[in-house]
Amino acid sequence: xxxxxxxxxxxxxxxxxxxxxxxxRIPSVSTDPAYAGDVARCAAWLAETLQAMxxxxxxxxxxxxxxxxxxxxxxxxxPHVLFYGHYDVQPADxxxxxxxxxxxxxxxxxxxxxxxVARGASDDKGALMTxxxxxxxxxxxxxxxxxxxSFLFEGEEESGSPSLAAFLESAKDELDCDLVLVCDTDMxxxxxxxxxxxxxxxxxxxxxxxxxxxxxxxxxxxxxAANAVTVLTQALASMRSPEGGVAFAGFYDDxxxxxxxxxxxxxxxxxxxxxxLGGVGRAVPAxxxxxxVLEQIWARPSCEINGIWGGYTEPGFKTVIPAKAHAKVSxxxxxxxxxxxxxxxxxxxxxxQMPADCTVEFADHGLSPAWAAQADNPYLxxxxxxxxxxxxxxxxxxxxxxxxxxxxxxGILGVDALLVGFARFDNRIHSPNEKYDLSxxxxxxxxxxxxxxxLAKV
Amino acid sequence: xxxxxxxxxxxxxxxxxxxxxxxxRIPSVSTDPAYAGDVARCAAWLAETLQAMxxxxxxxxxxxxxxxxxxxxxxxxxPHVLFYGHYDVQPADxxxxxxxxxxxxxxxxxxxxxxxVARGASDDKGALMTxxxxxxxxxxxxxxxxxxxSFLFEGEEESGSPSLAAFLESAKDELDCDLVLVCDTDMxxxxxxxxxxxxxxxxxxxxxxxxxxxxxxxxxxxxxAANAVTVLTQALASMRSPEGGVAFAGFYDDxxxxxxxxxxxxxxxxxxxxxxLGGVGRAVPAxxxxxxVLEQIWARPSCEINGIWGGYTEPGFKTVIPAKAHAKVSxxxxxxxxxxxxxxxxxxxxxxQMPADCTVEFADHGLSPAWAAQADNPYLxxxxxxxxxxxxxxxxxxxxxxxxxxxxxxGILGVDALLVGFARFDNRIHSPNEKYDLSxxxxxxxxxxxxxxxLAKV
Numbered sequence: 001x002x003x004x005x006x007x008x009x010x011x012x013x014x015x016x017x018x019x020x021x022x023x024x025r026i027p028s029v030s031t032d033p034a035y036a037g038d039v040a041r042c043a044a045w046l047a048e049t050l051q052a053m054x055x056x057x058x059x060x061x062x063x064x065x066x067x068x069x070x071x072x073x074x075x076x077x078x079p080h081v082l083f084y085g086h087y088d089v090q091p092a093d094x095x096x097x098x099x100x101x102x103x104x105x106x107x108x109x110x111x112x113x114x115x116x117v118a119r120g121a122s123d124d125k126g127a128l129m130t131x132x133x134x135x136x137x138x139x140x141x142x143x144x145x146x147x148x149x150s151f152l153f154e155g156e157e158e159s160g161s162p163s164l165a166a167f168l169e170s171a172k173d174e175l176d177c178d179l180v181l182v183c184d185t186d187m188x189x190x191x192x193x194x195x196x197x198x199x200x201x202x203x204x205x206x207x208x209x210x211x212x213x214x215x216x217x218x219x220x221x222x223x224x225a226a227n228a229v230t231v232l233t234q235a236l237a238s239m240r241s242p243e244g245g246v247a248f249a250g251f252y253d254d255x256x257x258x259x260x261x262x263x264x265x266x267x268x269x270x271x272x273x274x275x276x277l278g279g280v281g282r283a284v285p286a287x288x289x290x291x292x293v294l295e296q297i298w299a300r301p302s303c304e305i306n307g308i309w310g311g312y313t314e315p316g317f318k319t320v321i322p323a324k325a326h327a328k329v330s331x332x333x334x335x336x337x338x339x340x341x342x343x344x345x346x347x348x349x350x351x352x353q354m355p356a357d358c359t360v361e362f363a364d365h366g367l368s369p370a371w372a373a374q375a376d377n378p379y380l381x382x383x384x385x386x387x388x389x390x391x392x393x394x395x396x397x398x399x400x401x402x403x404x405x406x407x408x409x410x411g412i413l414g415v416d417a418l419l420v421g422f423a424r425f426d427n428r429i430h431s432p433n434e435k436y437d438l439s440x441x442x443x444x445x446x447x448x449x450x451x452x453x454x455l456a457k458v
Numbered sequence: 459x460x461x462x463x464x465x466x467x468x469x470x471x472x473x474x475x476x477x478x479x480x481x482x483r484i485p486s487v488s489t490d491p492a493y494a495g496d497v498a499r500c501a502a503w504l505a506e507t508l509q510a511m512x513x514x515x516x517x518x519x520x521x522x523x524x525x526x527x528x529x530x531x532x533x534x535x536x537p538h539v540l541f542y543g544h545y546d547v548q549p550a551d552x553x554x555x556x557x558x559x560x561x562x563x564x565x566x567x568x569x570x571x572x573x574x575v576a577r578g579a580s581d582d583k584g585a586l587m588t589x590x591x592x593x594x595x596x597x598x599x600x601x602x603x604x605x606x607x608s609f610l611f612e613g614e615e616e617s618g619s620p621s622l623a624a625f626l627e628s629a630k631d632e633l634d635c636d637l638v639l640v641c642d643t644d645m646x647x648x649x650x651x652x653x654x655x656x657x658x659x660x661x662x663x664x665x666x667x668x669x670x671x672x673x674x675x676x677x678x679x680x681x682x683a684a685n686a687v688t689v690l691t692q693a694l695a696s697m698r699s700p701e702g703g704v705a706f707a708g709f710y711d712d713x714x715x716x717x718x719x720x721x722x723x724x725x726x727x728x729x730x731x732x733x734x735l736g737g738v739g740r741a742v743p744a745x746x747x748x749x750x751v752l753e754q755i756w757a758r759p760s761c762e763i764n765g766i767w768g769g770y771t772e773p774g775f776k777t778v779i780p781a782k783a784h785a786k787v788s789x790x791x792x793x794x795x796x797x798x799x800x801x802x803x804x805x806x807x808x809x810x811q812m813p814a815d816c817t818v819e820f821a822d823h824g825l826s827p828a829w830a831a832q833a834d835n836p837y838l839x840x841x842x843x844x845x846x847x848x849x850x851x852x853x854x855x856x857x858x859x860x861x862x863x864x865x866x867x868x869g870i871l872g873v874d875a876l877l878v879g880f881a882r883f884d885n886r887i888h889s890p891n892e893k894y895d896l897s898x899x900x901x902x903x904x905x906x907x908x909x910x911x912x913l914a915k916v
Binding site: 200214219233244286287304307308312320332401402 | 658679690731734735738743751754755758763764776779784785786815859
């Protein structure tokens with residue numbers, strides 16, 4: 001254990017906080033061209049910060065905002081980790097809902113806690129800097145790191161990462177490593193850092209049903225003429241099983257559930273399903289009854305109708321038989337499911353529900369596979385231990401959302417990833433008054449010191 | 459037979475047409491307050507026209523536009539008929555789509571046919587005047603009618619007849635009669651006048667499903683949280699049987715099918731279901747397979763989703779779990795069905811489909827029972843014979859639409875009605891370039907002479 005490094009972090013917390021504040025003050029909003037200069041300045045600041053620690057680091061242009069790549073040496077026989085973070089942020093608006101300048105970080109006392117309040121305080125500048133400052137403190141005390149570390153900082157994550165895949169392909173050899181570390185996810189609860197071991201994928205489809213070539217009067221044609229809205233609702237309803245699952249052929253065929261170890265960990269988590277659903281006005285889990293709510297969200301594929309429209313939708317009434325009906329349908333995919341195969345099965349099922357008079361068309365909206373950490377990843381247990389040494393506990397978890405960059409990092413570089421999260425659930429990321437707990441920052445840095453020591457032994 | 463009256467009509471056709479033209483030139487648009495003076499002038503013209511024929515006639519104020527009531531004497535032992543028509547018209551706009559002034563009637567030759575082109579030429583001034591001019595011609599030749607005739611002309615039919623029921627209640631004794639005659643429906647085909655013996659009723663319901671108290675992110679809640687759009691589509695789909703019918707309990711319980719005589723007549727009609735559906739881009743009857751297309755439309759109740767909306771419906775994609783979903787649903791009701799009973803059964807069924815987390819609310823949009831002529835109406839066969847004597851053929855038919863005034867006339871006055879139609883299907887009523895065939899007008903008048911003679915013998 002590196003008790004000396006941990007003590008050094010405690011002693012120099014304010015200096016590390018000032019470093020984070022410098023980064024936050026650069027308004028690196030990637031989606032708005034007006035901030036392109038700030039985004040570039042932010043990349044330069046990071047490269048210089050890495051260089052000041054002794055890293056070989058530089059800003060790398062892309063067709064969009066630049067990447068920052070850096071390398072710090074370590075023992076030749078130790079693992080080589082690549083740390084990924086993003087330095088761009090969401091726009092700050094609506095500005096009038098902020099209680100302070102979004103790009104002038106402040107510390108705010110809230111009860112026993114202290115919040116760092118600013119755009120990017122949590123997502124992802126605060127999280128990114130836990131690792132950077134952990135490395136700097138380590139080097140300041142010991143002269144070098146216990147393992148080889150590379151850095152990859154992206155400036156377009158909040159804009160859909162348009163340049164990432166191409167850059168990874170071009171820099172594949174340089175970024176060759178044993179493990180990817182990412183710090184852009186949540187804790188489990190208030191005091192338990194988490195390693196996210198699965199993400200769901202996404203498949204979006206817009207469905208348009210056409211019945212004949214015009215709207216009709218229900219008095220003249222009601223019963224005899226196919227109604228596009230009726231046909232669409234029938235087709236969508238046919239996809240849902242009475243047990244809460246998805247009812248079309250092949251949907252669950254390739255689903256890989258997490259290993260028993262993960263499911264046991266999740267079952268042991270203090271999770272109150274009633275409170276979770278009650279917080280959003282629901283009470284009864286709507287998914288497959290055979291799975292817990294956490295499994296329904298983290299590990300089971302879902303199908304949601306995100307929107308539907310057709311026929312007369314204005315005030316009053318019009319007794320029309322609509323010729324057109326539309327729905328936006330999305331699937332959250334589980335590990336093992338091939339998005340293209342699910343898309344084909346979905347479209348085949350909907351087509352099979354069309355009566356002779358109706359046609360259906362589909363438009364694509366998103367296609368990302370799920371991601372799951374390797375069940376036998378040798379770095380997982382040491383990393384969990386390193387986190388627990390600082391916080392008292394740690395856990396794995398899943399997330400029901402989709403982070404396409406993880407699939408790219410994993411797939412293109414060919415190495416597994418650990419998604420380590422210190423962010424609390426209530427950090428208001430993407431919203432006004434975004435915050436990061438000072439304890440997340442402070443304990444996060446110290447946890448990384450432990451994790452580096454533990455990973456170095458693998 | 460009154461060959462002398464028929465010959466007189468042939469000889470004086472132009473004079474009768476000029477009478478219709480006078481009526482058409484008064485732009486009696488009931489829905490637009492700017493025309494209120496014209497509507498009143500139109501009522502006065504009709505009262506004076508009836509008075510000039512020897513009728514006791516007057517304009518009767520209502521809280522809306524006035525009624526016109528008139529009485530012509532006849533033999534004491536002959537039946538007493540009440541003729542209903544409406545003198546108000548739909549607005550003429552869009553004016554730029556008319557090929558002539560909508561309120562300056564013209565005769566237009568189209569192939570072998572001559573069309574009277576104007577707003578109201580068919581609906582309902584032309585149709586109404588076939589009866590008025592038939593009575594005038596009869597009196598001019600014979601001095602009096604073969605049966606007692608009363609007239610009721612309404613000025614608000616195109617605005618939903620808001621004053622009709624109250625007026626009928628107040629004038630119930632004065633309007634006491636043996637039979638109501640209405641001339642506001644279509645012919646069967648090009649050369650066969652029709653007596654419509656059934657109309658469907660209407661029940662409109664707006665359905666709003668609420669799941670919890672806010673929209674949710676499908677990544678964080680997908681599977682576990684109830685989705686209002688999914689629940690609504692499931693509930694609507696559950697109402698439809700695989701055979702094309704309506705699947706909730708009690709829906710068909712009280713349906714009274716038309717008598718075998720009517721169904722045989724309809725089966726014998728030259729009707730090409732493929733051409734009927736093909737004309738609107740459909741090919742396969744969507745209703746109950748056990749019934750013909752005409753029966754599906756005229757005599758079987760239907761359920762149509764007229765509109766549906768919920769969730770994200772703009773361009774692009776949003777992976778939301780909607781908390782709200784809405785549909786407008788309407789039923790065309792068959793004879794025997796009680797609209798309030800069907801509404802209660804529908805609402806009970808939809809409620810039964812709600813999972814624990816969802817609530818549903820309903821809003822009313824229309825509630826009219828169906829109407830069917832009495833199976834043993836003694837005037838039906840003589841009236842059909844009178845029509846056939848002029849046109850060579852005649853038939854009964856149904857209509858899938860809803861005409862609430864018929865229920866009011868029938869229900870409040872307590873006498874059956876015959877709906878006699880000379881209007882061709884392509885008359886463009888309510889649309890630009892509305893027309894009435896000169897043959898509809900000419901033969902219509904002569905047919906009424908026959909019908910009056912035939913009814914007088916009952």
